Amino acid sequence: MSQEQEKSLEKEKKQEENEENEENEEKEEKSTKEEVLVEGFVHKQNSREKQIKKKNGKQWKKRYFKLFPDRLQYSIKEDSKILGSMNLYKYQCFPKEEVTDRFILRLFKPTEKSLFLEFENEDTMDIWKNHFKTAITNCSKKAFLENQEETKKHCIAYLKTGWLFKQGVKGLFKKKWKRRFFVLKSKDLTLNYFATEKYEGQPKGKILLSDVKSVGKAIFNDEPFGLTVGIFSTKRIYKIAADSAKERDSWIVIIQDNSENLEK
Structure with a gap:
């Protein structure tokens, strides 16, 4: 085989390899390309109370829409810059019935x-x-799964949360009861309480379960579903009350189960 023939064969081989690589890249691109349920040019109008006008009115614009399994997006042309995108969670889709001579979805x-x-x-x-109904259903399922995941993370981070009443320490005769949101953290076994349900930042106070020496049911004059939490370090007894016996008992159990230094 001559040198020229060898070069020609090598050239053909490289060309075949390049073509094969291009085909593989195209296949990969197609496989990774996001699924589109339906797409095409549609006339759109953003409005809450505005009257539907004719197509040549200023309110209507022709846009290229792509409906994905979880969202709707649009642009001026098929491959141009995305002008808008909307998650379809909690949306409803139905024909605009009062307009009989045109085909309008809301x-x-x-x-x-x-x-x-x-x-x-x-x-x-x-x-x-x-397809809108399919996408809206997909969004609901996705939101449900995400909510489950958040709930799971919350359960890992916090053993129990909820509203309780706590008696203050101020006042010579009648001490006031204040509603507080209690959060029992699993990481450091600290029972924090806050003024609001948004338990972020500095709490109003906290109880270390490692300091708890006693916890049990109690009945106070104003609060029938009470419990007391006794503390070693400060020798303080926290007076707390729940809205029901069931809620009170669940707090007692969770505190008992996670307090290592309870007096027997």
Whole structure:
């Protein structure tokens, strides 16, 4: 085989390899490309109370929409810059019934502006409507799973949270009861209490479960579902009350189970 033939074969081989690589890249790109339920040009109108105008009115604009399993986005052209994107969680989709001579869908959410979309014919509108229902269902499922995950994380970080009443230390005769949000942290076994349910920042006070020497039921004049928490270091007895016997008992159990130095 001559030198020229060898070079020619090598060139062909490289070309084949390049073509194969390009094909593989295209396949990978297609496989990683996000699923689109439906796409195409649609006339849109953002409005809450505005009257529906004709297509040539200023309110209506032709945009290229892509409906993904979890959101809707649009741009001027198919591959141009994205102008808007909306998560479809808690949205509803239905035809605008008061307009009989046109094919308009309304995307509605109580806290957001309605989005009106107009289609060329009824068949196209029905296709989009069905896909919208699928996407809205997907968003609800996704939100549910995310909420479950957040709840799981919350349960890991906090053994128990809830509203209780705590008697203050000030006052010579009648000490006031104040409503506090109690949070029992699993990391350091600290029972913190806050003025609001947003238990962030510095708490109003805290009880280290390692300091707890006693916990039990109690009945106070104003609060029938009470409990007391005795502390070693300060020799203080916290007077706390719940809204029900069940809630009181659950707090007693969780404190007992996580307090190592209880007096027997």
